[in-house]
Amino acid sequence: MNQEHVLDQLPAYALDALNPEERQGVEEHVRACPTCQAELTAYLDALAALAQAVPAVEPPARLRQAVMEQVRPSRPSWPVALLSSARLAWSLAAVLLLVSLALGGALLLQSLQPEPATFRSVTLLGDAAAPDARGLMIISPDGSTGTLVVDDLPPLPEDRQYQLWLIQPDGERASGGVFSVDAGGYGALVIEAPRPLAEYPRFGITVEPAGGSPGPTGPRVMAGEL
């Protein structure tokens, strides 16, 4: 990237209307250029004013409740965030199916009983590379096995796959398996862990060469904590 300012391109960049190559060039320059950063901020402020000028419509009252339910301190049950929209409800069905395949119908039935429901779940959130991605990991009651379901992860070229990393308290990373996602960004993985899953406090997902790597090499796209 040359050192010239990218002032002419900043309006289109603020609007996210550049093509990918142009965007990358502007991004690189702006990151290192306080002048262009300040200019960009001014354009973004102008767009915020535009956002405020749209006709104001009162949202339904239930929306506030739905928003707040998403962030209530973690519940023992399924994360509300994944249940909150009909669009994602089928993800839950897929989770249940996979869990039942992985762990056996008896365990599933047991998990649906009110009292001994001891499956644990870990929500994985997308990083900057995949801000919309969501993931849910279900860990069996004894902590030994689990299943991962993700949605809205960008599909990868054929020579790349996503790889789940199980992160020990000392930072050591073990592979939990590799997976791909369909065109809609949906994918699932029955986790293969060298040790009981419950012993890993943190989890991450990176982009790796197809088949996986011995250790993470590509960019991290999602992360979560037990």
Added chain:
Amino acid sequence: MDDETLIRRIARSEPEALAELYDRYGRLVYSLALAITNDAGLSEEVSQDVFLQVWRKAGSYRPEAGRVLTWLSRIARNRAIDMLRRQNVRPEGSWISLDGLESLTAERAGLEPFVLDSSSREQVRQALAALPPEQRTALALAYFRGLSQQEIAALLHQPLGTIKTRVRLALHKLRAFLAEEHSEDRR
């Protein structure tokens, strides 16, 4: 409490702070999503996603990169555009007019503007009204439909260079107009 303090409290996982932020900007986020998608259900979904994202990413908010409102409306706009693309929806009907954001200048009966006081809102309208129609259209297609300059050029059968100029001038003028009005306010 100012917006930045609210965001810091949200970053510390205080649900009350998120509730307060929703009370301040929930209507803006919903209205913006509605202006983009023209679908009430999608707009609710977008709004939920936006506040969830704020809840998760509040720690990454940097005041020097823009006001809270700028940050929040950007998240909302991007999320609504994502949703639009995913649904492959072609918004029709009461959707923001491509012919120049005219609907922005038409007040809906009984609805108050939310954050902007009426004089600031009027400024934005004046600024938009002052733009040549072809620049307004380019700006609207980029902002409310999420089209790239290339896509706009193809849609309008215009050379890419022409569209680039229109987009640049439109946003530059909008910015300059608002800055000018603000400085006049201070006098």
